[in-house]
Amino acid sequence: MTDYFEVHERDGPARLGEVRLADPLRTPGLVDEVLDDSGSRWPEERDVLDGDESTLTVLPHRAFPAGTDERVADAFATDYPDVEFPSVAVVSRDTAADYGADAYALSEAAGIAGHAAAFVETVLDVRGEIPPDSALYCSGLATPANVATLAYAGVDLFDTDKAYVRGLEGFYLTTDGEAFLEDLDELPCACAACQQSRETFDHEDCAEHNVNALRAELARVRQRIRGGRLRDYVEGQARHEAWLTATFRRLDQQYGYVEQRTPILRRDELLAASDDSLKRVEIQRFADRVTSRYHNRFDGPLVLVPCSARKPYGDSQSHAQFHKTIGYRGHKVSMTSPIGVVPQELELTYPAQHYDSVVTGEWSESEVEFVAEVLARYLDATDYPRHVAHVPPGGYTDIVERAVERCESDVEFEFTVGDHPTTDESLAALDETLEGEERYLKREREHNTVRAIADYQFGAGGAVGEEGAAAGDAFFDHISTGGRYPSLRVNSEGEQWATLVPQYGTLSLTLEGAKRWVDSDVPTKTVEIDGFVPQGSVLAPGILDADADIRVGEEVVVEGPRAFAVGRASMAGDEMVRSTRGIAVDVRHVEER
Amino acid sequence: MSTPDPEVYEEGRGMDAHNAVMREVRSRNDRTYDPREPTRVWLDEDNTPSGVRTSLTIILNTGGCRWARAGGCTMCGYVAESVDGGTVAHEDLMAQVQYCLDHEEERGDEPADLIKIYTSGSFLDEREVPAETRDAVAETFADRERMVLESLPDFVERERLADFTDRGIETDVAIGLETATDRVRHDCVNKYFDFADFEEACAEAEAAGAGVKAYLLMKPPFLTESEAVEDMKRSVRRCADVDGCHTVSMNPTNVQSYTMVEELFHAGGYRPPWLWSVCAVLEETADVDAIVVSDPVGHGSDRGPHNCGDCDDRVQRAVKDFDLRQDPSVFEQVSCDCETTWEAVVEREKSFGMPLAR
Secondary structure, three states: OOOOEEEEEEEOOEEEEEEOOOOOEEEOEEOOOOEEEOOEOOOOOOOOOOOOOOOEEEOOEOOOOOOOOHHHHHHHOOOOOOOOOOEEEEEOOOOOOOOOOOEEEEOOHHHHOOOHHHHHHHHHHHHHHOOOOOEEEOOOOOOOOOHHHHHHHOOOEEOOHHHHHHHHOOEEEEOOEEEEHHHOOOOOOOOHHHOOOOOOOOHHHHHHHHHHHHHHHHHHHHHHHHOOOHHHHHHHHHHHOHHHHHHHHHHHHOHHHHHHHOOOOOOOOEEEOOHHHHHOHHHHHHHHHHHHOOOOOOOOOEEEEEOOOOOOHHHOHHHHHHHHHHOOOOEEEEEEOOOEEEEHHHOOOOOOOOEEEOOOOOOOHHHHHHHHHHHHHHHHHOOOOOEEEOOOOOHHHHHHHHHHHHOOOOOOEEEOOOOOOOOHHHHHHHHHHOOOOOOOOHHHHHHHHHHHHHHHHHOOOOOOOOOOOOHHHHHOOOOEEEEEOOEEEEEEOOEEEEEEEOOOOEEEEOHHHHHHHHHOOOOOOEEEEOOOOOEOEEEHHHEEEEOOOOOOOOEEEEEOOOEEEEEEEOOOHHHHHHOOOOEEEEEEEEEEO | OOOOOHHHHHHHHHHHHHHHHHHHHHHOOOOOOOOOOOOEEEEEEEEEOOEEEEEEEEEOOOOOOHHHHHOOOOOOOHHHHOOOOOOOOHHHHHHHHHHHHHHHHHHOOOOOOEEEEEOOOOOOOOOOOOHHHHHHHHHHOOOOOEEEEEOOHHHOOHHHHHHHHOOOOEEEEEEEEEOOOHHHHHHHHOOOOOHHHHHHHHHHHHHOOOEEEEEEEEOOOOOOHHHHHHHHHHHHHHHHOOOOEEEEEEEEOOOOOOOHHHHHHHHOOOOOOOHHHHHHHHHHOOOOOOEEEOOOOOOOOOOOOOOOOOOHHHHHHHHHHHHHHOOHHHHHHOOOOHHHHHHHHHHHOOOOOOOOOO
16 A cells, blocks of 8 residues: 555656655655665565655565566565555566555666667556556666656656766766767856866766756656646657657557546647647547547538637637638638647637647648548548538648548538638638528527537547437537536526536536436446545545546546545546545535435 | 475575576577587686696586586576587597697697686586596696686585596686575576585585685676675685685676576676776785685676776786786776776665666
């Protein structure tokens, strides 16, 4: 059972946590000052040190360095005693298991540095075995250049050993890699060690600088996690070393691992500045949900428009013009890199109003390919009477054409833009194209927005286009809305069921709404708790079971013998089940049973 | 190993695992060797109890170590250099000896005083070297001053040594003790005798009028640099304290082909010891009542003991100098910037964070 480690915030596999020592240690962080090693049992038998709450005590162990055969690891594997103080168990890929320790030191770490495949596979395997609320420690590995990527992969604890020794070897480390000290004409740093002339700066100063640079980078990493923006940073920073870029790309290939750990909503901006951004869970998940969960409920034609730099799109001048011209006669869907297509109902939904991307007027092939693929899937998943593309010629029209070729449905687009979508001519052409189309009501738009967000958030009762009602229909078939968009209240049967949260574009349920969810055919995300009435939050130890598909930020129903509640998940379902510490659910409403 | 002691059980499981892995690793080697040629032969100088002497070292190809065929020691690749399939006949072994004599005559000024015969097994094991061959070899070198014969402790018997001592040859048995720490010998090296067996063998050799030269291995797999240094300091002292053991040869591990050490090395989990570590042990144990020498193989290369690349040759020379003179002040004559790196590695490297430097 983890007693002395707690995860406070999650940003993909990276976590912001705390080793709860007498003087708490923030993670990702350095253990140098607090580590006490009982020692290796390879050279001699060791007793467990008498630990206390001021230090992290490494239990007596036999470490298996990189390359140790599984049979040897199994034969010599150490068992670890239960201790009453903060402890570290040493594990390898082959021996990782829940030993009841607060932290786990990965014995291959130093050996597999530089090998992205081995590193990613090992971390994933070990993370799968040790409890999610325990810290993962990699010794002899961290440098200013690699620590952000390592933290991104899910490593919590480091030491200064590698950075320090590398300095003594004459390597000056920075976040952009390393340089021979001898090759530096000036010191590219302003830390205390570097406050001297280049001539007097020796290898020991270099070692000290390396440690300073590592500390600073870790503080930056923690700040990035706090802000939900570590990925944006890693995409750029990791490029200084090939193996680090390979590491985060390989993590992208391990979609399940990263997806499970990625929140479904954030308040923060998401900057998509590279092709790698297209592989992000947030981007992939949005595209996937739009093309598999979302259900279009408008009868009018599809009107494809370009995205706008300003978010949400509705706040932009161009979209105000599109909106005015369409005049409730068509269903506005925005085409955008990197997130694909955004139906008008989901313009607020994370990350549609949160992303920013690099606009140069030219599309890269991977952007064209990604958006075309998503659009093709979208066209196959929807059924419009007409298809209008109000997009500028060039990249946008190329994508539309590619999507039409690729999709299985027989789709023909009417193009309405001559040169630029907001010129009077183009807008007039759009207006003319939509002439005679029936107008829908603003109320219908609001109701459909609520239903579309419900589809996106709660999943379809059946895939779009197949039998079985979408979540929006099964859940919110007879509703009325109050308030002013985007701050909508959702009412039904005389009770408020939900609120549309403008900054996330998601629905927050009331107790009535949660009950309706439980009663509907839409699969409920449920957290089963023990016989208590949660106040404010549900902590992991009180949880008996939780659905595996719960993600951070998702609406969950909390049920126990004494309480029924609704709230937002602070950890993934698997983490709720396997953790013994930490806040699992932020409870919004609760009633005693 | 019949007691139901959990520690012993653990050792048994560990041995089985080591052997299974080593058998598999070794099986990847498909080279075969001519039984009429020795594995290696060379001329050198050695420090002996009677002083520095010219030496002829022979690695006799005997079909190799029987223990290695079961799996064997984690660092030893010599079995890979043995003859395919089993025992080498008397005539072939004698052909190898003749090959070495020819080598000596070609390269040396006069016959070497010291003859050292290693088999990567046990020269005194009669299943490896028949009694007939042993007697013939003793006869061949009867005119030399001193001989060193490699053997595991089990085969050190005064009757077998008598072939040599009776001919008036100063005789030493070279025993690959590897470390005085049983736990390290068993679990890291996978060599299965105890320090007590070594002590018995020393007593038996002494009774036969022979001496013992203990071979130690610095930094078997799974040890950190500091653990390896400590293990060697302790081992040199313990060996020197045993009657009959007059010489200790303390040798850093090198990465040999088709071994577990090589598997670890390739995966990034093993670094051979620093030459500074060798110096540190020799310097610190210079006061013991025995000759302590070291013969680093492959110094300066990634697969051998090495420092930073700049100082390896100089440090190696200091070690060789120490071998001949036993004067620890030779180590004061060499220095390099990388000594501070080595010190930091010794101080900081953790068993779960190694290797800390390459």
